[in-house]
Amino acid sequence: MAQFGTVFCDHFVSAKFVEDSWQPPELQPIGPIPMHPAAHVLHYASTCFEGFKAYRWKDGKARIYRLHDHVARMQKSAASLRLPIPDADMLAKMVIDLVARQIDDIPEPPSSLYLRPTLIGTVENIGAAAAPSTEALLYVIASPVGDYFSSGARTLKLLIDDQNVRTTAQLGSTKTGGNYAAALGPTLDAKAKYGVDQVLFCPGGDVQETGAANFLLISDDEVITKPLDSSFLHGMTRDSILRLAADLGYTVNERNFTVDELLQYVSTHEAALSGTAATLSPVGCLVYNGEEFTVRDGKPGPNTEKLRAALQAVQNGSAPDKHGWLTEV
Numbered sequence: 001m002a003q004f005g006t007v008f009c010d011h012f013v014s015a016k017f018v019e020d021s022w023q024p025p026e027l028q029p030i031g032p033i034p035m036h037p038a039a040h041v042l043h044y045a046s047t048c049f050e051g052f053k054a055y056r057w058k059d060g061k062a063r064i065y066r067l068h069d070h071v072a073r074m075q076k077s078a079a080s081l082r083l084p085i086p087d088a089d090m091l092a093k094m095v096i097d098l099v100a101r102q103i104d105d106i107p108e109p110p111s112s113l114y115l116r117p118t119l120i121g122t123v124e125n126i127g128a129a130a131a132p133s134t135e136a137l138l139y140v141i142a143s144p145v146g147d148y149f150s151s152g153a154r155t156l157k158l159l160i161d162d163q164n165v166r167t168t169a170q171l172g173s174t175k176t177g178g179n180y181a182a183a184l185g186p187t188l189d190a191k192a193k194y195g196v197d198q199v200l201f202c203p204g205g206d207v208q209e210t211g212a213a214n215f216l217l218i219s220d221d222e223v224i225t226k227p228l229d230s231s232f233l234h235g236m237t238r239d240s241i242l243r244l245a246a247d248l249g250y251t252v253n254e255r256n257f258t259v260d261e262l263l264q265y266v267s268t269h270e271a272a273l274s275g276t277a278a279t280l281s282p283v284g285c286l287v288y289n290g291e292e293f294t295v296r297d298g299k300p301g302p303n304t305e306k307l308r309a310a311l312q313a314v315q316n317g318s319a320p321d322k323h324g325w326l327t328e329v
């Protein structure tokens, strides 16, 4: 399977916001989107997006994972950027229509169809640095993606960075392009210098998240992760894992912890990153102040595997959808 995110379905769906209202969405062949060089997004980064998956089950129908929660998160991102807020029913229908159109392109589980709603400010105004975009384009593209773990679960190595912030205080929980631009420099520097996979941003010692995934500590009986606040993205995978962990009898501890505490925990707890692309990925090593700390024995831990399997079972239909997370198409 091609590299994640490089192959696209041949249709996409889009809707314009002009004169204070959303125009009817159009499903059409995918292609370039015409944009004026003065478009707000190109200058002032008025953009947010979502990322989630649809799975094709043996019955030939597709199931979209946590569609309505992702639509709600997109609305929250749009509001924080003062972009026109997509109507929830309209956006959900855009996604469903696209999945229905491309259903034959969805590979068998654990592969899936990755869905990427995107909202951009299109008003032609380079004088609007301190003004919202009054026009916008909302579109959804789809990309068939393989299983992240197809070549076996590898443990990740993370740099603990207690100096840099991943993004600004006001945009921590907004899924906006600028956050990824902000994290890119420190992440590339860390890869080059320490050979790590990702940076775990821990400004002032507060363990937050990596550039594109949440961070969890997991033992035989508890899961620890930072409680929801405005500093980090409220991952749907994080939420799903916490709920499944509670169902399985784990104690869920949503609480702040420091780098010092984290380095104590790695002898007793597994560490993992959660996100749509990689579901739950084991972390085997942390680098801090030039020193390497192995997480337990450095191998993928049994509790991480168990929780990932529980999530995948809901997604592929081998376990019941007790929480109502799936939308059938």
Ligand SMILES: Cc1ncc(COP(=O)(O)O)c(C=O)c1O
Residues within 6 Å of the ligand: 051, 209, 210, 211, 212, 213, 214, 233, 234, 235, 236, 237, 238, 274, 275, 276, 277
């Ligand atoms: C910054 C950031 N944190 C966490 C996540 C995980 O979120 P989710 O589980 O909803 O994919 C993502 C995923 O896109 C992300 O970009």
